[in-house]
Amino acid sequence: MTAGTGTRTTAGVAAGAEELRELAAGHAAEADRRGGLAPEVVAAVRSHGFARHFVPAVWGGTEGSFGELTRAVLTVGRGCPATAWIASLTAHSARLAAHLPREGQLEVWGDGPDAVVAAGLPPMGRAVAVEGGWRLSGSWGYVSGVEHADWVLLCGAVPAAGGPPAMRFFAVRREACTVHPTWDSIGMRATGSHTVVVEDVPVPAHLSFDRAEVLSGRNAHSTGAVHNVPLPAAAGLAFVAPAAGAATGALDAFAATLTGRRRTPTAETRLVRASGRIDAARLLVERNAAVADGNAFTREVLAHSERNAATAAELLTEAADLLVHGAGTGGLAPAQPLQRFWRDVTVAASHVALQYDTSARGSFATALLGPAEA
Numbered sequence: 273m274t275a276g277t278g279t280r281t282t283a284g285v286a287a288g289a290e291e292l293r294e295l296a297a298g299h300a301a302e303a304d305r306r307g308g309l310a311p312e313v314v315a316a317v318r319s320h321g322f323a324r325h326f327v328p329a330v331w332g333g334t335e336g337s338f339g340e341l342t343r344a345v346l347t348v349g350r351g352c353p354a355t356a357w358i359a360s361l362t363a364h365s366a367r368l369a370a371h372l373p374r375e376g377q378l379e380v381w382g383d384g385p386d387a388v389v390a391a392g393l394p395p396m397g398r399a400v401a402v403e404g405g406w407r408l409s410g411s412w413g414y415v416s417g418v419e420h421a422d423w424v425l426l427c428g429a430v431p432a433a434g435g436p437p438a439m440r441f442f443a444v445r446r447e448a449c450t451v452h453p454t455w456d457s458i459g460m461r462a463t464g465s466h467t468v469v470v471e472d473v474p475v476p477a478h479l480s481f482d483r484a485e486v487l488s489g490r491n492a493h494s495t496g497a498v499h500n501v502p503l504p505a506a507a508g509l510a511f512v513a514p515a516a517g518a519a520t521g522a523l524d525a526f527a528a529t530l531t532g533r534r535r536t537p538t539a540e541t542r543l544v545r546a547s548g549r550i551d552a553a554r555l556l557v558e559r560n561a562a563v564a565d566g567n568a569f570t571r572e573v574l575a576h577s578e579r580n581a582a583t584a585a586e587l588l589t590e591a592a593d594l595l596v597h598g599a600g601t602g603g604l605a606p607a608q609p610l611q612r613f614w615r616d617v618t619v620a621a622s623h624v625a626l627q628y629d630t631s632a633r634g635s636f637a638t639a640l641l642g643p644a645e646a
Contacts, residue, residue: 285320286340289344292355292359296351300352303462304354307462308464309358322344322362326367331378335496338498339558347517348514353517354616357416358417360514362390364391364506365391365425366389367506371486373492374493388423392415396428399475399480408428408442417464418468419451419466423443423446424446425442440483441481444470450470452468453466455467458615460615460620486503508577509561509564509577510625511620512588515584516557518620520554521613522596523543525595525608526610542594542598545594556587560577574635578635581631582626585620
């Protein structure tokens with residue numbers, strides 16, 4: 273997915289979401305089988321505006337809202353969760369890249385706003401300061417969509433004399449990276465969430481920024497509201513929205529099996545119970561999107577966003593389990609889309625950003641109860 277190919281759009285992502293859903297759904301089973309999205313689907317993610325959605329307007333980007341992106345991802349996920357995952361992370365990764373200094377933004381988006389950025393968020397690398405910038409080395413797992421990216425945004429530690437290392441993000445051209453095809457999960461198989469390795473790659477100062485800016489939401493190089501959102505308000509949203517779309521797809525697939533003798537009171541009850549969980553999860557997801565667009569980020573608000581994302585993931589997993597257990601052996605046949613949606617929901621919900629213990633428990637408990645006693 274390169275910046276200079278395909279048809280570009282000036283419409284928002286919501287306008288073409290249904291079209292992308294239909295295209296991706298037609299390729300979903302094969303994408304799952306081969307472990308990668310079809311080239312035409314990859315191109316459509318870009319041409320439908322996901323790469324440019326959060327790109328600053330000064331570079332021709334949409335500088336769009338979390339609400340519109342979330343609605344579009346929910347729609348696409350109903351047809352192909354892996355496509356929705358890539359669409360979501362393509363947009364969210366570009367938002368992080370908007371923290372780059374203006375010269376760095378020019379290098380990334382100077383030829384157009386549709387350059388695709390993939391991101392490795394954990395600080396798995398190490399950078400050494402040199403004249404004019406840094407030299408970066410490291411290995412980052414689970415970098416979704418890296419095979420189709422133009423740029424990769426990687427987090428690494430910079431040693432500091434007499435203190436803890438500083439954590440920074442570094443933007444590296446895709447061709448400077450080695451990609452190891454390590455992604456082989458039972459679900460979200462087509463996301464290509466492979467391992468990225470860089471070895472002593474030079475990164476100029478204008479292609480790096482302090483991770484603290486992302487966490488706090490204070491952007492030194494863009495005044496756009498969407499570029500000044502703390503990561504806790506947005507991180508879970510990036511991953512749970514595709515899962516919510518996938519669960520809706522699972523509901524559709526299960527409902528399609530309830531014909532003739534299979535339409536029993538027990539099956540109908542499972543349908544109702546699952547649909548209630550999915551609707552509740554979607555409300556939490558949509559609430560998080562509204563909060564991210566609202567620009568009122570207290571400690572309590574951020575804690576609620578993290579809790580909402582984890583709770584939504586739990587509800588979606590419960591719903592998918594209800595459906596697949598109600599479908600019986602036939603619902604688990606390879607030709608049945610239900611089992612694929614179930615696998616995708618399960619894997620998406622396992623993401624670290626959607627776990628109570630790693631993302632929500634500490635912040636929400638502290639907001640509700642106050643600091644724990646020593």
